Amino acid sequence: MRMDDQKLMEQVKKGDHTAFEKIVRSYKNRIVNFLWRLTHDYQKSVELAQETFMRVYFKANKYKPIAPLSSWIYSIASNLAKTEMKKRQKHPVVSIDEIRENTSREVASVSPPSNSERIRNLRKALNSLSPRYRIPVILKDIEGFSQEEIANILKKPVGTVKARVSRGRKCLRKELEKYSIPKEKPQNKEEGADGRIG
Secondary structure, eight states, X not given: OOHXXXXXXXXXXXXXXXXXXXXXXXXXXXXXXXXXXXXXXXXXXXXXHHHHHHHHHHTGGGOOTTSOHHHHHHHHHHHHHHHHHHHHHHSOOOOHHHHHHHHHXXXXXXXXXXXXXXXXXXXXXHHHSOHHHHHHHIIIIISOOOHHHHHHHHTOXXXXXXXXXXXXXXHHHHHHHHHHSOOOOOOOTTBOTTSOBO
């Protein structure tokens, strides 16, 4: 637990804007990245991050310094992302920014094709997970939170978090196998090992 965060939050509770700005500077990029991994829409991630920090400011008095401030902020962001993902399931939309971003990234990519393809496949696989598994997996394997911290963020028992991380990883592996297993060309029964008909 960072003592600086605790002191800053005490000042935010008293209406100190400078303390609030320090918290935003400290967490903004991490929260935007976290939300982007969940929504795959950069503009929406920025909007949700702004909403997250507005809630941090206006609900500062609800923060109890029992848990790290980071857990509380991620908890707010996670709840906003869940709401957004539920909305999308009801009314699926494709972000023009996302299409543009992916197209330009593919055209101007400096990383080897296999590497960028692997990243795309991982994104697709993560996106295929339901939020109940996607959020814990991202918090654990990408954000680096412990299972206890994730339990605090998601307001779930540690056992539930362990089960969801484990199940999410299994689903992720299964989904990634679809992209990595090369489809073998069916061999004609009369063909020899060298491909010629014998």
